[in-house]
Every structure is written in structure tokens, then in C-alpha cells.
Amino acid sequence: MYSVLIVDDEYYICDGVASKLKRLHLPSIGEIRTCYSGEEAFDICRTYKPQIVITDIKMGGISGIELINRLNQILFPVRFLILSGYDDFDFVHNAFREGAYDYLLKPLLSEQLKEVVLRACKSLDENQNYEVHTRAGKFELARTLPELLQPDTAPLKSDRLIESLLEYMKHGLFSVIILAFDHPQEEAVINSSINNVYDYFEAQRDFRVLCSPVPYDKLFILLNFSKYNTFDSLYGAVKDLLHRITTDSTVAAVSAIGKAKEIVPLFYQADGLLARRISEGYGHIFTDSLPKETPLSSKLIEQVTTLFETLDLRSISCLETNMRYWFTKMSSGEIENFYNYTANYAGKILAERKTQQQDSIVFPPFSSFHNFAELEGMVFSKLRSVIELLTKDRDNMKTMAQMVQKYIDENYDKGITLSDIAANFSISYTYLSKMLHEHLGMSFVEYVTSLRMRLAVQLLKDPKLSIKEISAETGYDNQFNFSRAFKKQFRVSPSEYRKL
Numbered sequence: 001m002y003s004v005l006i007v008d009d010e011y012y013i014c015d016g017v018a019s020k021l022k023r024l025h026l027p028s029i030g031e032i033r034t035c036y037s038g039e040e041a042f043d044i045c046r047t048y049k050p051q052i053v054i055t056d057i058k059m060g061g062i063s064g065i066e067l068i069n070r071l072n073q074i075l076f077p078v079r080f081l082i083l084s085g086y087d088d089f090d091f092v093h094n095a096f097r098e099g100a101y102d103y104l105l106k107p108l109l110s111e112q113l114k115e116v117v118l119r120a121c122k123s124l125d126e127n128q129n130y131e132v133h134t135r136a137g138k139f140e141l142a143r144t145l146p147e148l149l150q151p152d153t154a155p156l157k158s159d160r161l162i163e164s165l166l167e168y169m170k171h172g173l174f175s176v177i178i179l180a181f182d183h184p185q186e187e188a189v190i191n192s193s194i195n196n197v198y199d200y201f202e203a204q205r206d207f208r209v210l211c212s213p214v215p216y217d218k219l220f221i222l223l224n225f226s227k228y229n230t231f232d233s234l235y236g237a238v239k240d241l242l243h244r245i246t247t248d249s250t251v252a253a254v255s256a257i258g259k260a261k262e263i264v265p266l267f268y269q270a271d272g273l274l275a276r277r278i279s280e281g282y283g284h285i286f287t288d289s290l291p292k293e294t295p296l297s298s299k300l301i302e303q304v305t306t307l308f309e310t311l312d313l314r315s316i317s318c319l320e321t322n323m324r325y326w327f328t329k330m331s332s333g334e335i336e337n338f339y340n341y342t343a344n345y346a347g348k349i350l351a352e353r354k355t356q357q358q359d360s361i362v363f364p365p366f367s368s369f370h371n372f373a374e375l376e377g378m379v380f381s382k383l384r385s386v387i388e389l390l391t392k393d394r395d396n397m398k399t400m401a402q403m404v405q406k407y408i409d410e411n412y413d414k415g416i417t418l419s420d421i422a423a424n425f426s427i428s429y430t431y432l433s434k435m436l437h438e439h440l441g442m443s444f445v446e447y448v449t450s451l452r453m454r455l456a457v458q459l460l461k462d463p464k465l466s467i468k469e470i471s472a473e474t475g476y477d478n479q480f481n482f483s484r485a486f487k488k489q490f491r492v493s494p495s496e497y498r499k500l
Helices: 011-024 038-044 064-071 089-098 110-126 135-142 155-166 187-204 231-245 260-273 276-280 296-310 314-327 332-353 356-360 372-414 418-425 429-440 444-460 467-473 479-490 494-499
Strands: 002-007 029-035 052-056 079-084 100-105 173-181 208-213 218-225 250-254
Touching: 002 011, 002 038, 002 110, 011 029, 011 052, 011 110, 029 038, 038 052, 038 064, 052 064, 052 110, 064 079, 064 089, 079 089, 079 110, 089 100, 100 110, 135 187, 135 208, 155 260, 173 231, 173 260, 187 208, 187 218, 187 231, 218 231, 218 260, 231 250, 250 260, 276 332, 276 372, 296 314, 296 332, 296 372, 314 372, 332 372, 372 418, 372 429, 372 444, 418 429, 418 444, 429 444, 444 467, 444 479, 444 494, 467 479, 467 494, 479 494
Parallel strands: 002 029, 002 052, 052 079, 079 100
Antiparallel strands: 173 218, 173 250, 208 218
């Protein structure tokens, strides 16, 4: 729902428009406020952020045109509707130049008001583009920030995005602040928070700032400045804002200072600091990472390794108990170390086996967790899913190994390689090698060589076959390699073996 502010220095007109609008009961319209001067409207909009402003074009003091100009700097999203008479053409023309969206003719009819307000609501829904010097323009430009953070963003596109930012952010130094909420927020709350950030920094005048949701439980605040070249001086300049926006249900993290090309690393540095909320809770401002040194994460890592190696589901309950006990004694850095190890280990094993369901077992970034409960629930759930898949995979492995062995037995004399078999059975090379070694009790090369040597011994009994022909029959690409392999196996050459 959109909030409305009605401004007219003739109170009966102002209140009349408000009454007409309320009687229309438009579902897109929420709170409606009134005021009787441009000065009062500007003061109200420092805290009240209406999305629709209906203003008289001619007022004493600040005119409607000047009001639109001023409010354009502090409101987003916003649509300005001007009240005018038939003889106000020049004023209306100037108002549109300043950013007016539509106009309403006096005397105002309810149907006209309904039509124009609905059109403004639809325009707000569609979120059209704006100039960067306005508040709306900053919102629009800030929408490019999340694109920079996409892992698949091509370097050329990333460079173009940064270039577009630098057209507005002309200072040489950058830092990133991330504000994180304890749960996803509605868009209205996010927009209100972003407007508060812009209000603060526009009063400072030492910064150029862009602010964007990433997605709706975090705010990405990109600071651009030249005056503050040490972290302490920067922190001193933003400390008041940080204390304002950080509450018992939020945390803030501040990155180091860097150049334009370091915007993305600065974001991930700040995002990494947010992980401290898991162990330290909300209501804090994080500026560095100082994890306590304890051996607890290594103990949990050992248990995870054992769990993956043994696939013993009984071990999960033990691991869960230890996690709940030790997590409260570990630093966020150690918890993150354990989490990343578990996620990477699981991902590696699933990738090796090319398990069909592996894409459904995705460990989210550590910094995305809001608290212990979320982290523990995710780890327990993913571990159980991985173990169940691996257990099923182990039960199927014997059958798969038998199929691969049969394939080798039928094709070993055709010069097949382990890579050929992996491709044929859609198995990773590493997993296939390990599976065969466990099943055969020897490596693939050793097994194929034994089959070839067994065949060679039989073929050598036929005096009509030359050594060269036998080497080809057993799958070797040349006689020299065959003879070398044969001598290594039997300690005599093929020719000498024939004479025995």
C-alpha cells in the first residue's frame, strides 16, 4: 500500500482532497496525511516517506514546483501530482520539468482523482527509471550492486557495472557496510531503512552512497569518499549512523577501505564478519574478526571425517550432541571453519560419485545463517541426506563394480583406459579408480595387465603367432611396451618364455 501526503495552503481544499481520496477506498492507498505549506511538507518528509505527494502548484513560501525539487532529493519511490487551475499552463510545464508525474484540475472531481491516483499507483508498481541526482535515481543505480556479487558475472560485465557506478561515485576510496536483520523484511521496511541511510549521508556531504537490499534480510551500503584514509577516521564518521541502525534484531559489519576494483572483495569481507552473529548474537557492530583459538573445531572435523568414511548413522546422533555442546564454546571463525569443511567434504564426495540427487544437497553460505538454531538444523539435515545417499550408493557400488569388471573383461584387449570406462559409465575418474581398487583388490592398471598377461601366455603357445601379433592381440599399441610389461610380470621376455 502507498502512503499519500496532500499539500495546499488553503486548508479546506487540502482537507477536501483528503476526504475525497478516503471515500474512494482504493486498495493501493494506505495512510493519508495533510499539511498546509511547502515548508511543513518538507519537514514532515524528513521522517514520513510518502510514495504519492499531491501538491498545489501555487503556494505562499515554498511553491509546489520548489517542493517537488526538494522532495525529489529525499523521497523514493515517489510520484508527484500537482493541483492546478486552467490558467496555470506555464506553472504546470515547469512542474513537469522538475519531476511531476501528473496533474489534477481544480475544481477536483472524485472520478478524476481516482483515475490519476490509480495511474500513479500503477507507475509505482512498474518502478520506472530516474535520474541519478534524485533519490529515486540512487535507488535505481543501486540495483546494479547485487549483480556485481553474482559468481557467474563475466569480468567484462563486472567492469561495465563498476564503470556505471563510477559515473556517480567519483571519490577514490570505498568501504562497505552490511546491515543484516534477524529475519527477512517486507519491502516497505527495507525502503524505509534505505531512505534513513540516504538521509544520514546526504547531511554528512563527505560521502557518495548507494544502498541496496541483498536480498531482503541484508542491506548493502557502498560508501565512496576521499576524506577518510584510515579505518578509525572512517568509523568515526559513520559511528552515529551505525548506532542508529543497529538494534537488538540487527547487526552491522564494516569492511576495510579499498579502491573501486576491490568493491566485491570488500563486500565479502563485511559479509564474512556477519558470521559472528551466530556466536555473539544481534545488536553488535563488527569491524574485525578475532576468533578464539581452541581445538574444538578440529574435534568436530575428525568426527565428520569418520562419519563420511564409515557411513554409520549412529555416529550422527553423537555428532549432533557434540555440536550443540561445543558450538557454544567456539568462536564464529571456528564454527565457520567446521561448516565449510563439512560442506566441501560432502560436495567433493557427491561430485566424485556423480549422484543424481547431489544438486538437491546444497550447503548455503555460512554468512546467510541468522542464529545457532538455523545453522544446526541445516547441518543436521544435510548430513543425514548425504549419509543416506552415500549408504544407498555403497549398496549399489558392488553391483556397479561387477558391471565395470565385466566390461573390462570383455574389452581389455582393445586398449581401453580408465578415462574411457568413466565416460562410458558416467562415473568420475577418481570414484571409479577407488571403487575398482576396493572391489578388485588391485588398481585398474594392475588388473588389466594381469588379464593381458594371462592371454599372452595362451597366445605364446601358438608358434605361428609373432610377438608383434601377440602384442596387438593383447591390446598393446606396440611390441616394445608389450615386451616390457611381460618381462616385468614374468622376469623373462616373451621370446625367452616361449623357449621354456
